Amino acid sequence: MDRRSIANALYFFLAMMTVIYLRDWWVVSRQTEYVPYSRFEQLLEQNKIKKVSILDDTIEGELNEKTQQGYTRIVTNRVDVDLSNALSKYHVEYGAVHQSRVFETIFSWVAPALVFVGIWMYFTQRLASRSMGPLVSLGRSKAKVYVETDTKVTFADVAGLDEAKEELAEVVAFLKSPERSTRLGARLPKGILLVGPPGSGKTLMARAVAGETGRPFYLTNGAEFVEMFVGLGAARVRDLFEQARKTAPCIIFIDELDALGRARQGPSIAGQDEKEQTLNQLLVELDGFDPHQGVVLLAATNRPEILDPALLRAGRFDRHVVIDLPDRRGRAQILAVHVKKVTLAAKVDLDEIAAMTIGFSGADIANLVNEAAIVATRRDHPGIEQDDFVTALERIVAGLERRSRVLTPTERRVIAVHESGHAIVALALPDVDPVQKITIIPRGIGALGFTMQRPKEDRYLTTRTELRHRLAVLLGGRTAERLVLDEISTGAADDLKRASEMARDMVMRFGMSEGLGNVVYAEQRAQFLLNDISTVAASEHTREQIDDAVAALVRDAASLAEAILTAHRAALDTLSEQLLARETLVAADMPKLPFWSA
Numbered sequence: 001m002d003r004r005s006i007a008n009a010l011y012f013f014l015a016m017m018t019v020i021y022l023r024d025w026w027v028v029s030r031q032t033e034y035v036p037y038s039r040f041e042q043l044l045e046q047n048k049i050k051k052v053s054i055l056d057d058t059i060e061g062e063l064n065e066k067t068q069q070g071y072t073r074i075v076t077n078r079v080d081v082d083l084s085n086a087l088s089k090y091h092v093e094y095g096a097v098h099q100s101r102v103f104e105t106i107f108s109w110v111a112p113a114l115v116f117v118g119i120w121m122y123f124t125q126r127l128a129s130r131s132m133g134p135l136v137s138l139g140r141s142k143a144k145v146y147v148e149t150d151t152k153v154t155f156a157d158v159a160g161l162d163e164a165k166e167e168l169a170e171v172v173a174f175l176k177s178p179e180r181s182t183r184l185g186a187r188l189p190k191g192i193l194l195v196g197p198p199g200s201g202k203t204l205m206a207r208a209v210a211g212e213t214g215r216p217f218y219l220t221n222g223a224e225f226v227e228m229f230v231g232l233g234a235a236r237v238r239d240l241f242e243q244a245r246k247t248a249p250c251i252i253f254i255d256e257l258d259a260l261g262r263a264r265q266g267p268s269i270a271g272q273d274e275k276e277q278t279l280n281q282l283l284v285e286l287d288g289f290d291p292h293q294g295v296v297l298l299a300a301t302n303r304p305e306i307l308d309p310a311l312l313r314a315g316r317f318d319r320h321v322v323i324d325l326p327d328r329r330g331r332a333q334i335l336a337v338h339v340k341k342v343t344l345a346a347k348v349d350l351d352e353i354a355a356m357t358i359g360f361s362g363a364d365i366a367n368l369v370n371e372a373a374i375v376a377t378r379r380d381h382p383g384i385e386q387d388d389f390v391t392a393l394e395r396i397v398a399g400l401e402r403r404s405r406v407l408t409p410t411e412r413r414v415i416a417v418h419e420s421g422h423a424i425v426a427l428a429l430p431d432v433d434p435v436q437k438i439t440i441i442p443r444g445i446g447a448l449g450f451t452m453q454r455p456k457e458d459r460y461l462t463t464r465t466e467l468r469h470r471l472a473v474l475l476g477g478r479t480a481e482r483l484v485l486d487e488i489s490t491g492a493a494d495d496l497k498r499a500s501e502m503a504r505d506m507v508m509r510f511g512m513s514e515g516l517g518n519v520v521y522a523e524q525r526a527q528f529l530l531n532d533i534s535t536v537a538a539s540e541h542t543r544e545q546i547d548d549a550v551a552a553l554v555r556d557a558a559s560l561a562e563a564i565l566t567a568h569r570a571a572l573d574t575l576s577e578q579l580l581a582r583e584t585l586v587a588a589d590m591p592k593l594p595f596w597s598a
Contacts, residue, residue: 160330196323199363202300222259233278249294345383421480471557
């Protein structure tokens with residue numbers, strides 16, 4: 001018998017003894033009246049006492065009839081007098097009674113001891129649970145379990161991912177009717193990997209699968225398996241799969257799988273043993289559970305390139321579902337889902353908002369709707385208007401306006417000329433994104449002004465000419481400063497950085513240099529996070545050629561920008577003066593320039 005059972009037995013015994021004692025006390029107290037000894041003598045003289053029991057310390061008497069209060073017995077203190085003579089005188093039956101003190105002894109000695117023992121065991125157990133609880137639960141899985149009523153997410157709540165939903169519909173069909181899905185001998189893949197950029201809806205899609213099936217949903221992430229002590233992560237993996245088998249059919253979803261399944265490299269060293277054992281246990285579990293049991297393992301990552309090859313082989317995570325950034329139609333559908341939770345004005349064009357949000361993920365769009373609601377609330381609008389969405393978009397892309405930052409007249413003129421240079425070059429080139437807004441109001445951390453260009457449509461391919469024109473737009477600000485002010489400033493630092501990266505990609509990744517030919521000198525290893533460019537081994541002479549080719553592209557783009565600004569110098573001066581006067585210009589305020597033909 002464990003300690004908890006012993007404590008429960010002691011508590012039950014103590015409660016039972018207390019009940020018995022209280023019952024006896026209640027019964028006796030309802031029939032017995034305590035009287036002084038003088039009153040006892042009066043009752044003897046009046047012949048109202050039928051029988052007497054002489055105890056060690058007290059005398060109990062039984063009355064001939066009930067009193068007015070309904071008592072039938074009396075009790076008084078024993079006094080050392082010639083009691084026997086008095087009782088005989090009045091012909092009262094009496095006799096000495098040995099008073100048993102067993103019950104009193106138990107209650108006065110054993111019961112308090114039991115109480116103290118119970119209190120001691122209770123606090124000892126509480127302290128043990130607090131100090132040893134984390135150690136006892138180290139090997140247990142920390143996965144959160146959801147059922148159908150907890151999930152409340154279906155495919156209807158996931159917009160813009162039609163292809164992924166069609167792919168995962170097979171999982172839903174299998175879990176709902178496994179007999180029908182396996183009638184021809186097919187089996188469901190053991191592991192399904194959801195890959196995509198951050199915020200694209202991988203976790204939401206996994207929840208939707210669970211919501212569609214109505215099956216238990218185990219939600220965890222790769223970092224929860226990694227611990228400092230070797231073997232704990234593997235124990236948690238075993239515990240997770242044991243729980244899942246008991247509730248099958250069910251879904252296990254491991255978010256951020258790369259924290260657990262990073263590729264193993266070289267000999268094990270301290271700190272890597274735990275990760276490798278955890279990964280090995282996951283591989284064993286994937287091989288060990290029967291696909292016909294109905295345990296579906298979903299995982300998500302935005303870094304599939306670093307996963308261990310053993311995880312991705314056939315029979316494990318052999319099916320990859322891409323959860324990519326939505327296109328314009330998908331963004332409009334996502335907007336339609338999120339605007340149901342807010343109050344819109346009468347004339348809001350969701351399709352136009354979707355066109356403005358190229359490159360936005362589902363999470364970005366949800367944040368845009370929330371920011372627009374905040375802007376509309378601050379402006380006391382009855383509903384969210386189109387302009388509120390535009391303001392929210394500018395806040396997300398460029399940062400908050402910082403009107404409190406005081407710029408000198410010279411700085412304001414430099415910024416106005418700089419931003420006007422970007423706009424004039426963009427207006428003159430035919431295949432660049434159209435200019436929608438120019439401002440010289442500082443925003444964010446370091447932006448003293450910005451020129452907003454809005455793409456007309458989603459693009460998936462870009463030509464060399466288009467990239468050259470983008471380079472020219474980036475260098476238009478620095479070139480305008482040189483032409484108008486005969487000076488250059490530090491305001492072009494970000495433009496130069498972006499132009500250098502674009503030119504280097506053109507040479508090293510896209511093979512757009514005539515001198516170097518169609519050879520790739522760099523590879524992009526990351527797919528969904530920031531581009532991680534690694535240089536391929538090349539000779540010193542080849543590296544010099546790469547540097548020369550990059551510099552030549554940037555130099556040619558600057559020459560193109562200078563030619564455009566020189567030809568449209570009057571428009572440049574007019575636009576910069578208007579920008580100084582009004583601080584912000586929109587598309588309707590832009591000059592109409594003929595397209596430049598190079």
